[in-house]
Every structure is written in structure tokens, then in C-alpha cells.
Amino acid sequence: MSVVSSVLVPYTSYLRIYEPLAAFAEPERSHWARYARREDPPTAQDELRRSLADLASTPPVGVPVHESGDAFVAELDGVVCVCPWRTRLRGWLALEELEGMFPANVLDAVLPAVVRGQAAADHERWRRLHPDARPWIRTTVWQVPVRWFVLFRDEEREYAAADGERAAPVLRYRTPMVEARRRLARALRTLRENVPEGPLTEGLVDVGRWLEEFHPRSLVELDYGGLVHALPAERLAVDRSAADVAEGLDALREGDGDGAGEAYARLAERWRAVRDLQFTN
Numbered sequence: 001m002s003v004v005s006s007v008l009v010p011y012t013s014y015l016r017i018y019e020p021l022a023a024f025a026e027p028e029r030s031h032w033a034r035y036a037r038r039e040d041p042p043t044a045q046d047e048l049r050r051s052l053a054d055l056a057s058t059p060p061v062g063v064p065v066h067e068s069g070d071a072f073v074a075e076l077d078g079v080v081c082v083c084p085w086r087t088r089l090r091g092w093l094a095l096e097e098l099e100g101m102f103p104a105n106v107l108d109a110v111l112p113a114v115v116r117g118q119a120a121a122d123h124e125r126w127r128r129l130h131p132d133a134r135p136w137i138r139t140t141v142w143q144v145p146v147r148w149f150v151l152f153r154d155e156e157r158e159y160a161a162a163d164g165e166r167a168a169p170v171l172r173y174r175t176p177m178v179e180a181r182r183r184l185a186r187a188l189r190t191l192r193e194n195v196p197e198g199p200l201t202e203g204l205v206d207v208g209r210w211l212e213e214f215h216p217r218s219l220v221e222l223d224y225g226g227l228v229h230a231l232p233a234e235r236l237a238v239d240r241s242a243a244d245v246a247e248g249l250d251a252l253r254e255g256d257g258d259g260a261g262e263a264y265a266r267l268a269e270r271w272r273a274v275r276d277l278q279f280t281n
Contacts, residue, residue, distance in 0.1 A: 011141050011142055011226045011227060011229070011230055011278070012139050012140070012141050012225050012226045012227070013139065013140055013141075013143070013144045013222070013223065013224050013225045013226070013227050014044065014137055014138070014139050014221070014222070014223040014225050015137070015138040015139075015148050015207075015220070015221070015222055015223075016072065016083045016136060016137050016138075016220070016221040016222075016223065017083060017136045017137075017177075017211075017214045017218050017219070017220060017221075018072065018073075018074045018076070018081035018082060018083040018136075018218060018219040018220075018221065019081055019082065019083070019136070019214055019215045019218045020076070020079050020080070020081050020215055020217050020218065021033055021036075021079075021080055021081075021082065022215070022217075023214070023215035023218070024082075031069070032071060032082045032084075033080075035069075035070075035071060035073070035082070036073045036080045036082060038073075041072070041073055042070055042072075044072075044223065044225050044226075045226075047068075047070070047085055047087070063088055063091030063092050063095060063119050063122075063123075064087050064088045064091055065088075066088065067086065067087065067088040067089070068084075068085040068086065068087040068088065070084075070085045071083055071084045071085060072085075074174075074219055074221070076176065076217070076218075076219040079217065081218065081219050083136045083137065083221075084136050085136075085137065086133075086135050086136060086137070089133060089135055090135050090137060090139075091119075092119065092120075092122075092123040092126075093135065095116060095119055095120070095123075096120075096123075099116075134210065134213045136214075138210070139225075141278075142227075142230075142274060142275045142277065142278045143271050143274060143275055144222065144224065144227070144241065144271070145203065146200060146203075146245060146267065147200060147203040147204050147206075147207050148207070148222050149173075149222070149241050149242045149244075149245040150183055150184055150187045150204060150207075150245055150249070151173075151175060151179075151180040151183055151184060151207075151220055151222070152173035152174075152175050152180075152183075152220075152222060152242045153175070153183075153242060153243075153246060154240055154242050154243035154246065156173045156174060156175050156242070157171075157172075157173055157240070157242060158170065158171070158172050158173065158174065159171050159236065159237065161233055161236075161237065162233065168228050168229060169228045169233060169236055170224075170228065171223075171224040171227075171228055171236050171239065172221060172222060172223040172224060173221065173222040173242060174219060174220070174221045174222075175219075175220050176217070176218075176219065176220070177211065177214065177215070177216055177217065177218040177219070177220055178216060178217075180211060180220040181208070181211055181212075184204055184207060184208050184211065185208070186249075187204060187249055188201065188204050188205070188208070190249050190252050190253050191204070191249075191252070194252045194253075194255075195252070224236075227274065230274070230277055231274065239270065241267055241270065241271075244263045244264075244266050244267040244270075245263070245267065247259070247263040248260045248263035248264050248267070251263060
């Protein structure tokens with residue numbers, strides 16, 4: 001396996017969907033079946049390093065020139081599932097989001113308008129040929145969105161501290177798709193019955209639509225990813241964010257506004273402290 005750099009690329013968290021091989025049509029199914037038998041599967045750090053290397057070209061490019069043929073591999077109830085990287089597609093989608101986040105002069109300084117325009121044109125041509133395409137991975141930086149935690153329960157939390165063989169700790173949640181969809185639907189019902197429509201409800205609707213795009217026997221994973229490099233081990237060890245979200249929703253169902261507020265306050269304070277790290281040096 002080729003590695004671009006040994007430098008850790010931190011601060012990104014992930015929501016991933018692993019689909020069973022049966023969800024893919026040929027010849028892609030056979031490709032992923034062969035891929036899953038590899039003895040040296042790539043890591044999230046490999047994905048980031050390769051993506052950054054693809055963008056470090058002269059002249060600059062807005063997204064990788066070629067689509068990745070890599071994936072993450074997992075197993076659910078004895079069934080092999082894969083999560084394709086689709087780095088180029090995710091690059092196009094990220095570029096669209098940037099257009100609304102920064103003024104044109106700032107974007108021009110980072111990526112010239114002509115490069116962004118070419119990337120947008122390439123995406124539009126590709127989308128006409130692949131109208132049903134969607135990414136298997138969602139990412140965010142310096143946080144894990146509250147809406148992601150709704151899909152999981154505390155007992156699905158997997159935490160492993162760093163040791164001699166593993167350079168970094170791991171903190172993630174995994175659950176079957178059927179459970180993720182059930183929990184999201186129940187949370188939406190609770191919010192709509194108890195609080196005004198707002199960003200959390202809208203975010204859950206968006207995640208729900210995304211989940212519906214995938215095979216019902218898929219595996220859903222929330223991975224703290226590079227955030228583990230920014231947080232001290234003692235904070236990771238006691239992070240029970242999914243439990244706080246579940247407790248807040250349970251309190252809302254029972255009409256306990258104070259209990260819901262307390263659970264949300266714990267969650268908000270924890271993640272405010274994480275986001276504040278991006279402004280330190």
C-alpha cells in the first residue's frame with residue numbers, strides 16, 4: 001500500500017455507510033469482492049493523504065482528476081460490506097458548499113474562479129451520466145453534528161485507547177441500517193411533537209433522505225476520525241455524546257423540559273470546547 005506521507009491529518013469526523021456486496025451491480029460487485037480480500041486495507045489517514053496529494057498539483061485543480069477505486073471494508077453479521085471512498089464526487093460536493101461559505105475574493109485567492117468553473121462543468125457532465133450517484137461518506141471538521149448521534153446508542157460505542165501497536169486512539173459507533181432509520185424516525189417524531197421546527201429537525205430530515213438511498217442491510221458508522229488527535233485521552237474516554245442525545249430525547253418524550261435542557265447543555269459545552277480548539281495555536 002502506498003503512503004503519501006507519515007504526517008497525521010486531523011480534525012475530521014465521518015459518517016459512513018457500508019453496503020453489502022449484493023447492493024452493487026456488476027462489474028463493480030466483483031471489483032469490491034476482490035478488493036475486500038486484500039491483506040493491507042487502507043485507513044482513513046490514507047484516504048486523506050491521497051486526497052490532499054491529488055489536489056497538490058500545478059496548475060491547481062478543484063477536485064481530484066480521477067475517481068478513487070478504494071473503499072473501507074467491514075463485516076455485519078458475517079456479510080462483507082464496503083464503503084467506497086468516491087473522493088472525486090465528494091470533492092465536487094464540497095466545492096459546491098464552499099461557494100456559499102466564503103466571499104468570492106477569498107475563494108479566488110485559494111482556488112481561481114476558472115478552476116472552480118471547470119470543476120463545476122465537469123461535475124454537471126458527470127451528473128447527467130450518473131443521476132442516482134450519492135456519496136457513501138459524509139464529513140465535517142472540528143465537531144460531530146448532533147444529528148449524527150441520534151442514529152446510535154451508547155452501548156454501540158467502541159473506544160480503544162492508544163497503545164504501542166496503535167499510534168492513535170479509536171472512538172466510533174456502529175449500528176445496522178434498520179436501527180439507524182428507526183431511531184431517526186422516532187427522534188423526528190419527538191422533536192416535531194415537542195419543539196418548534198429548527199436546524200436539528202431539518203438536519204435529521206436530510207440525514208434520513210440520505211440513509212434511504214442505501215441497502216437496508218447496510219452498516220452505519222460514526223467515526224471520530226482525526227478528532228482523536230486533537231482531544232486528550234481522558235476527554236475521549238468519558239465522551240458519551242450519544243448517551244446525552246438519547247437522554248435528551250427521552251426527556252422530551254416524557255415532558256421533562258429541564259432534563260432535556262440539561263442533557264443538551266452537557267453536549268453543547270463538550271463540543272463548544274472542541275470547536276474552540278481550531279482558533280488556538
